[in-house]
Amino acid sequence: MLQYLLRRLLGMIPILFIVTIIVFLFVHLIPGDAARLVAGPDANKETIELVRKDLGLDKPIHEQYFTFIGNLLKGDLGTSLKTHKPVFDELAGRFIPTFWLTFWSMLWACIVGILIGIVSAVKRNKWQDYTGMLIAVVGISIPSFWLGLLLMQLFSVKLGWLPTGGLEDWRGYILPSITLGTGVAAIIARFSRSSLMDVLKEDYIRTGRAKGFAENSLVKRHAIKNAMIPVITMTGLQFGFLLGGSVVTETVFSFPGLGRLLIDAIATRDYPIIQAEILLFSVEFILINLVVDLMYGFLNPQIRYS
Known part of the structure; x- marks a missing residue:
């Protein structure tokens, strides 16, 4: 390895x-x-x-x-044309908020999406399957900017529970993470369902059933691990995309992250900031793909690296 x-x-x-x-x-x-x-x-x-x-x-x-x-x-990313500060400092100040926003978005999206996908695959063509896929279709179909405004209107304006934007404390992550993770959770749910259904049709699953193994045991011990391999690939790409900065979500909530910084840099033609951010996004995708490839071996020991 x-x-x-x-x-x-x-x-x-x-x-x-x-x-x-x-x-x-x-x-x-x-x-x-x-x-x-x-x-x-x-x-x-x-x-x-x-x-x-x-x-x-x-x-x-x-x-x-x-x-x-x-x-x-030399490690010099240049100086911002707008603020006259080193580009590295500008990115460092915005990277951490975007990282944690992406982390919490992906965490709940993976948990909810995989659970819905597994239940839908195991209970195929039953009410659980129809309900789960209906939720997934709605999640994919809702525009993120509209969902963000809807959540802001309900939980910030009417109920007053959460801030409308910015990042004064941990509560500033809640609404943006829900907005950012909804579409990802829906995609993961559909992908998990499809992948697990394919695995459940494999010969070794049929053999296990013929030998009298319980269905739950087959799903938990054998099917889910193999079904998660393509799901990890898709999840890694989604994580790279979100970490690259969700422009729409960060703009709606005035979130001080990389996406908002990129929009401001494009508006002011701040070349050093734009170049550095796109390079950062590219490195992130390459490293995330590498991590995803390495994780295959942990899920399936039969995979060998050559």
């Missing part, structure tokens, strides 16, 4: 190099003039040119890219 892990880590290098090129070109193709935004609406042409030169935006794009890569290899 160690050799497999080392190969995967080394394989990340060319992938990240390609990602840096795509990200750099994509960011610089965004319409608008960052120098004009930094200089302010009342700045004259000479001032804007001085700002552009100070930011290095007057250089050819390939020189800007090599400067960006050189600084990146």
Whole structure:
């Protein structure tokens, strides 16, 4: 496994190099003039040119890219054009809230989604199955921004139990995590049901039934473990997506996370922030996929890494 892990880590290098090129070109193709935004609406042409030169935006794009890569290899993500603070500090201050929001969202979504999926698969074509899949379809169909506003209206405005936004204490995570996790829980429920139903049709399950093993024992000891392998893959991708910053949810609740930071950076053409966030999202997805692959071996010892 160690050799497999080392190969995967080394394989990340060319992938990240390609990602840096795509990200750099994509960011610089965004319409608008960052120098004009930094200089302010009342700045004259000479001032804007001085700002552009100070930011290095007057250089050819390939020189800007090599400067960006050189600084990146030194661990320097640059300086925010808007706040004039190091990009690393800007991301560090927003990463922790987004991480915990994602963690709590995924935690309850996995527990509820897997339970609904298992019950629906075991009680196939019964009222439990129909009820579980109805809940899943509703969860997938509800737009997150509408659900967030609905929860805010009910629990914040009418009942006054929870804050409408921001992050003053732990209560600030509740409504955003419910909003963020609802769609994920629905997807996990449907995926778990489908995967477990396929496993329950396997020959070794039929053999166990023929030998007189109890259905609950077969499901708990044999079927669920194998059914969870594709579910873990999907869950890992969902975790990477949410950790990358749920723009809609964080905007609705004015949540101080990476998604809100990215929206603000795009609006102000803050190139260093945009580049750093997209690179961070890419690294997160690559590492999460690696962790998911390694977890396969724990669920199924027959899986070998080569």
